[in-house]
Amino acid sequence: MVTLAEVAQHAGVSASTVSYVLSGKRSISTTTRQRVEQSIRELGYHPNAGARALASSRSNIIALMIPLRTDMYVPVMMEIAIAVATTARLHGYDVLLLTGEEGPDAVRRVTGSGLADAMILMDVELEDERLPLLRQTDQPCVLIGLPASTSGLTCVDLDFGATGALCVEHLAKLGHRDIAVIGEAPAVYERHTGFAERTLDGLRSRARELGLRVLHRPCEGGYDAMALTLARIFDERPGTTGFVVQNESAVEPLLALLRQQGRAVPEDVSVVAICPDQVAVQASVRLTSVAIPAQEMGRYAVEHLVAKLDGRGSDEVLLIAPELTVRASTGPAPAGS
Amino acid sequence: MVTLAEVAQHAGVSASTVSYVLSGKRSISTTTRQRVEQSIRELGYHPNAGARALASSRSNIIALMIPLRTDMYVPVMMEIAIAVATTARLHGYDVLLLTGEEGPDAVRRVTGSGLADAMILMDVELEDERLPLLRQTDQPCVLIGLPASTSGLTCVDLDFGATGALCVEHLAKLGHRDIAVIGEAPAVYERHTGFAERTLDGLRSRARELGLRVLHRPCEGGYDAMALTLARIFDERPGTTGFVVQNESAVEPLLALLRQQGRAVPEDVSVVAICPDQVAVQASVRLTSVAIPAQEMGRYAVEHLVAKLDGRGSDEVLLIAPELTVRASTGPAPAGS
DNA sequence: ATTCGTTGTCGAAGCGCTTCGACATCCTAT
DNA sequence: ATAGGATGTCGAAGCGCTTCGACAACGAAT
Known part of the structure; x- marks a missing residue:
C-alpha cells in the first residue's frame, strides 16, 4: 500500500x-x-479512506436508508437509489446502503460512529420513529417522502396532492363524471406513509370542486385482488368511466380485466396511472400517466446534502410539480354516461 | 462525541x-x-469508524457493485441487494453501494483506499474488464454471475444450463414437441452476460436428447415487441405448443397475446417462465416457473466473503440447482399436435 | 519455597492523514 | 531601501482506535 x-x-x-x-x-x-x-x-x-476520515472527521459517505419491505414499487426505489449513487459520486461521495430493518438504531449507529456524513431516508412514515433522532442530530439529512411535520427537516417528494388533482382534472376535462381510484395495498394506508393519502385528498377536493363523484378502493396487486376490487366498483357505481390507478402492480391486471369484460380503453373507460414512464409505455395500452420523478428526487436529495455539508443550503421542503403525459388510455367519456 | x-x-x-x-x-x-x-x-x-479502520486496516464494509443499466429485471437486483445488506449487517458489516458506471476504476478506488474489505459484483460479463484487477488484488470478492473463466474467482449463480434443461424436460414430459424460447432482449446477448446463453445451451442440448424442436427468439419487453416475436414464431412453427420465457417483461404480454389469439393456457399452449416467484404468482395465469434464487445468492455471497475475511473459506463456484414449481400455466400437449 | 504458566490489565507506539502556525521567499508600494 | 502583504512550503501535533509487549498477581506444579 x-x-x-x-x-x-x-x-x-x-x-x-x-x-x-x-x-x-x-x-x-x-x-x-x-x-x-x-x-x-x-x-x-x-x-486511505480511514485515515482521511479520522483526520478530517469527514467520511465522504452518504447513507441511504431504503425500506426493507417491498410493497412499494421496487423499480422506483431502485431508480432513486441509482440516482443517489450516481449523483453522490459526481460530488466525491460514496453511498452506504442501509435497510430499514435496524430502524432508529441505524441512525444512531451511523451518526454516532461517523460512518457517514449525511443521510437520505426513503419511505418515511407520517410519524416516523427516526424523526426525533434526526431532528436532534446535526448531521444533514434529507427525507424522500413527507412526514406529518416537516419542521426542522428537509424533504423531497412528488406533490401527490397536486398529482391527484391533476389526474381528476384530466378526466373531468374529457367529460367523465364517475371516477374510481384504485389505490395502494391496504397495508400502505395502514402504515401511514402519507403519499397515498395525499393523492387521495388532492384528488377528492378537486373532484368536489369539479362536481365529480369519486370512489376509492385500496387494492393489492395481482389479478385476483384486482378482479374482486373491480367487480365491487362496478357493482357500486355502474356508471364509472374513469380510473385513476396508484398501484403499479394493479395496472396490468386492470387493463386485462377491462378488456375481458368487453370495456374498451379508452373508448368505454379511461385510465390514468401514477407510475414510472417505463410502466406506462410498456403496458398493453400505452397509459396516460403522471410519472414519479425518481431520478430527480434522488439527485435533489444528494445535491442538497452536499450543499449543506459545504455550509450552504438550508432546511426546506421541495414538492415536485406533477406532469401528466397523455397517451392512449384516456379519451372522451362515452356519450351515454 | x-x-x-x-x-x-x-x-x-x-x-x-x-x-x-x-x-x-x-x-x-x-x-x-x-x-x-x-x-x-x-x-x-x-x-469511531474512521479511527477503527485506520488502526485495524479493516473498514467492516463490503462493496456491492450493481449495474447501472436496467435491462436486467430490476426487482431481482433489488432483492439481491437487500439480501446482501441484511446478511452483511448480521455479520457486522455495512454495504457500500457502487454503480457499474465507474467500471474498473471503482475497483481500483475501493481496493486502493481501503474503503471496503471485500466486494460483490453483480451482472458480470463474460469478459468483464474488472476481472484482471480482481484476480490480482488480494481483496476477497464474489461475483454474482459467471464470467468466461472462473479461475481464481468465487462466483455464485443459478445453474442456468440446468434451468434450461429443466424447463424443456417439464414440457417434454407433458408431450410437447415444438418449443419456443422467448429470450432476453437482444442487448443482453450482445453484452455477453452469459446467463442467457447458458440457459439456451442447456435447453437446446437437453431438447436434442429428448428429440424436441426448439426455436429461440430474443425479445424486448413490452407488447409491441412481443406481438411481433410471437407472430414470427407461429409463422415459422405453427405447431408450437410450449413456451419458455426468460424475460420477465415479456411474460404478461405473451399471456395477453395468447389469450387474444384464442389460445388457451394451459389447454392449447403451455408456458414455463424463468422469473421470480412473485411475478409467477401475480401473472394473469399462475405460471409454472423456475425461480431466480436472489436472496440465496446475496446471502451466500456475503457469507463467503465473511468467511474469507476471517481466514476461512476458499475460491469456488457455486451453481445453485434450479427448482421448477408447477403452477397453472403448463399442461399436457393438445392431442392434435 | 521456588518456578512456571495463566489471566487480566496497562502503557505506548503507531495507523495515514489533515491542518495549523511558522517561516522563507518574492513582489509591490512607499 | 524597506516595510508589508502575498504566496508557497514545511514540521509537528493530533484525530480515536488497535495491538504488542510488559508486567503484576495468583494458583499449580515441582
Whole structure:
C-alpha cells in the first residue's frame, strides 16, 4: 500500500504539501503540483479512506436508508437509489446502503460512529420513529417522502396532492363524471406513509370542486385482488368511466380485466396511472400517466446534502410539480354516461 | 462525541481494556467487562469508524457493485441487494453501494483506499474488464454471475444450463414437441452476460436428447415487441405448443397475446417462465416457473466473503440447482399436435 | 519455597492523514 | 531601501482506535 509519505518522498516535498495538492485547500505552485501529481500517478497512490476520515472527521459517505419491505414499487426505489449513487459520486461521495430493518438504531449507529456524513431516508412514515433522532442530530439529512411535520427537516417528494388533482382534472376535462381510484395495498394506508393519502385528498377536493363523484378502493396487486376490487366498483357505481390507478402492480391486471369484460380503453373507460414512464409505455395500452420523478428526487436529495455539508443550503421542503403525459388510455367519456 | 478514552476514564480502566472488551480479543474479567459495558451505555458511546479502520486496516464494509443499466429485471437486483445488506449487517458489516458506471476504476478506488474489505459484483460479463484487477488484488470478492473463466474467482449463480434443461424436460414430459424460447432482449446477448446463453445451451442440448424442436427468439419487453416475436414464431412453427420465457417483461404480454389469439393456457399452449416467484404468482395465469434464487445468492455471497475475511473459506463456484414449481400455466400437449 | 504458566490489565507506539502556525521567499508600494 | 502583504512550503501535533509487549498477581506444579 502506497502512503502519502511515500508520494511526498518520491516527489521531494513534504507530506503536507501532497495533502494540499490533493485537497486544494492551500495554493501550490504549478511546478510542485505537477511533480506531485506525477508521483501520485506513478506510484498508483490512493488516499486511505480511514485515515482521511479520522483526520478530517469527514467520511465522504452518504447513507441511504431504503425500506426493507417491498410493497412499494421496487423499480422506483431502485431508480432513486441509482440516482443517489450516481449523483453522490459526481460530488466525491460514496453511498452506504442501509435497510430499514435496524430502524432508529441505524441512525444512531451511523451518526454516532461517523460512518457517514449525511443521510437520505426513503419511505418515511407520517410519524416516523427516526424523526426525533434526526431532528436532534446535526448531521444533514434529507427525507424522500413527507412526514406529518416537516419542521426542522428537509424533504423531497412528488406533490401527490397536486398529482391527484391533476389526474381528476384530466378526466373531468374529457367529460367523465364517475371516477374510481384504485389505490395502494391496504397495508400502505395502514402504515401511514402519507403519499397515498395525499393523492387521495388532492384528488377528492378537486373532484368536489369539479362536481365529480369519486370512489376509492385500496387494492393489492395481482389479478385476483384486482378482479374482486373491480367487480365491487362496478357493482357500486355502474356508471364509472374513469380510473385513476396508484398501484403499479394493479395496472396490468386492470387493463386485462377491462378488456375481458368487453370495456374498451379508452373508448368505454379511461385510465390514468401514477407510475414510472417505463410502466406506462410498456403496458398493453400505452397509459396516460403522471410519472414519479425518481431520478430527480434522488439527485435533489444528494445535491442538497452536499450543499449543506459545504455550509450552504438550508432546511426546506421541495414538492415536485406533477406532469401528466397523455397517451392512449384516456379519451372522451362515452356519450351515454 | 464520546471517545474510547472517555469511556475508559469513566469506567476507571485503561483505553486498551475498553478496546479489548469491545473486540473480545483478550480475556477480561467479568467485573471489569460489566463496568465498561455500563459506562459505554451510560455515555452512549459509539466507536469511531474512521479511527477503527485506520488502526485495524479493516473498514467492516463490503462493496456491492450493481449495474447501472436496467435491462436486467430490476426487482431481482433489488432483492439481491437487500439480501446482501441484511446478511452483511448480521455479520457486522455495512454495504457500500457502487454503480457499474465507474467500471474498473471503482475497483481500483475501493481496493486502493481501503474503503471496503471485500466486494460483490453483480451482472458480470463474460469478459468483464474488472476481472484482471480482481484476480490480482488480494481483496476477497464474489461475483454474482459467471464470467468466461472462473479461475481464481468465487462466483455464485443459478445453474442456468440446468434451468434450461429443466424447463424443456417439464414440457417434454407433458408431450410437447415444438418449443419456443422467448429470450432476453437482444442487448443482453450482445453484452455477453452469459446467463442467457447458458440457459439456451442447456435447453437446446437437453431438447436434442429428448428429440424436441426448439426455436429461440430474443425479445424486448413490452407488447409491441412481443406481438411481433410471437407472430414470427407461429409463422415459422405453427405447431408450437410450449413456451419458455426468460424475460420477465415479456411474460404478461405473451399471456395477453395468447389469450387474444384464442389460445388457451394451459389447454392449447403451455408456458414455463424463468422469473421470480412473485411475478409467477401475480401473472394473469399462475405460471409454472423456475425461480431466480436472489436472496440465496446475496446471502451466500456475503457469507463467503465473511468467511474469507476471517481466514476461512476458499475460491469456488457455486451453481445453485434450479427448482421448477408447477403452477397453472403448463399442461399436457393438445392431442392434435 | 521456588518456578512456571495463566489471566487480566496497562502503557505506548503507531495507523495515514489533515491542518495549523511558522517561516522563507518574492513582489509591490512607499 | 524597506516595510508589508502575498504566496508557497514545511514540521509537528493530533484525530480515536488497535495491538504488542510488559508486567503484576495468583494458583499449580515441582
